[in-house]
């Protein structure tokens with residue numbers, strides 16, 4: 001519950017709209033209760049009257065029409081305002097969550113799989129956004145209508161008031177309390193099962209080509225079906241609990257009706273109440289229980305909302321791997337110096353040991369080494385995606401831990417092994433590197449990345465849509481587009497992690513040979529398995545056993 005309450009500041013921003021939706025919801029229900037009351041009274045009174053001419057038909061029938069109209073309009077307004085508030089809340093929740101997520105990337109928890117993260121960012125947030133309207137709204141509505149109805153009975157049929165009050169309190173508090181007790185566990189199961197299904201689905205979609213190639217589709221399908229069955233079971237259990245609660249509410253409504261009828265007949269016999277009024281009261285009692293039925297449906301969802309709140313809050317509260325300093329200093333340009341750095345993802349098993357490296361402004365350095373030797377790790381440290389356990393990294397003599405990460409990233413651009421092509425046009429993808437770049441600059445970056453001819457051949461050119469994760473491009477083309485984005489960036493240090501992955505031998509050699517021109521005098525740090533042509537780099541270093549060792553340049 002504390003997890004859910006921690007979202008209150010976000011809910012509070014929309015409290016005006018939510019309040020209006022709530023008022024309209026109370027009005028709708030009150031109009032419904034009054035409508036049945038007046039209708040019951042009117043029909044009975046009309047049937048009982050012997051001289052039709054002496055009965056005023058006009059007043060009650062216009063009241064009935066008026067109440068119907070109020071009910072229709074307030075219901076429409078409630079839906080309109082309620083959905084508007086919910087959608088605004090949804091966008092605020094997503095914005096809030098993304099703002100908390102970005103500083104935590106790379107996520108410190110390796111347990112958080114891609115599908116689980118997607119599930120938290122989508123389904124869990126969706127579950128949360130309706131919690132006010134589907135849970136708190138009906139509670140308040142039912143409370144107000146129940147109180148008003150009890151007060152009405154107290155005046156018109158006092159003996160029935162305690163019976164009705166007991167039944168409505170049980171329906172309002174007792175049934176939901178029991179349901180919450182069960183639905184918390186059921187809701188958590190439901191949210192976890194739905195996340196597991198999503199993870200299974202995204203995993204299988206990502207790897208479908210390999211699954212087909214290995215003939216492992218049947219096994220994957222079985223696992224997927226098991227996840228689907230688990231979700232179906234959780235849904236069934238949750239629906240059963242909801243149904244049992246709805247049946248209990250109906251039973252209480254029936255008991256309240258019988259109680260009021262019993263007292264009413266007694267009062268009728270003593271001429272303390274008229275027949276038409278009694279019928280009106282009975283129908284009104286039935287109508288007032290509509291609010292509690294709504295409540296039960298909502299409470300069934302409440303457990304899922306509690307579980308979703310905990311999962312979403314867990315991401316937002318994850319300690320960021322890296323924090324900006326309290327008082328950041330300005331980052332000067334210049335030499336990049338790695339001073340006796342030791343780092344390991346598990347500190348007991350360092351990947352880099354007492355490693356030092358100095359790269360002068362404009363220098364091009366290649367780092368080679370066996371797979372797993374720590375090349376990507378070293379590059380990640382330069383971007384301060386992790387902090388070393390010992391030693392320091394400085395730029396122009398300033399320790400990078402004393403500057404804002406954003407300032408550091410403005411000076412160092414990275415092309416990693418997993419740099420993505422974003423959904424959008426070629427232009428959109430390039431402008432991420434430098435938003436103010438002109439078309440001429442975009443083309444020059446594309447030329448340098450050796451993909452300009454291909455983009456020119458597309459009918460839409462720079463405006464060609466490159467699809468989800470670059471699906472409309474080959475692996476090599478996607479890579480070169482990412483490369484053009486990095487070359488376009490104004491950063492003074494370009495960090496390349498296997499930039500030629502996906503390029504053929506000739507293109508690889510051409511790209512590395514062109515590096516000096518493409519980098520336009522900027523510093524280049526290049527981690528690669530490729531053969532480095534003469535002149536491409538000023539120095540080549542080998543990373544082995546956590547240390548860098550100079551090696552002679554290939555071909556010269």
Ligand SMILES: Nc1ncnc2c1ncn2[C@@H]1O[C@H](COP(=O)(O)OP(=O)(O)OP(=O)(O)O)[C@@H](O)[C@H]1O
Pocket residue numbers: 345346351369370371372373374375376377378
């Ligand atoms: N996020 C991580 N958490 C834990 N260990 C990691 C993580 N990333 C890398 N490692 C480990 O650190 C070591 C160095 O990995 P790194 O990716 O830096 O090697 P690399 O030289 O870039 O390899 P490759 O040439 O295959 O890309 C490896 O043993 C790897 O398993």
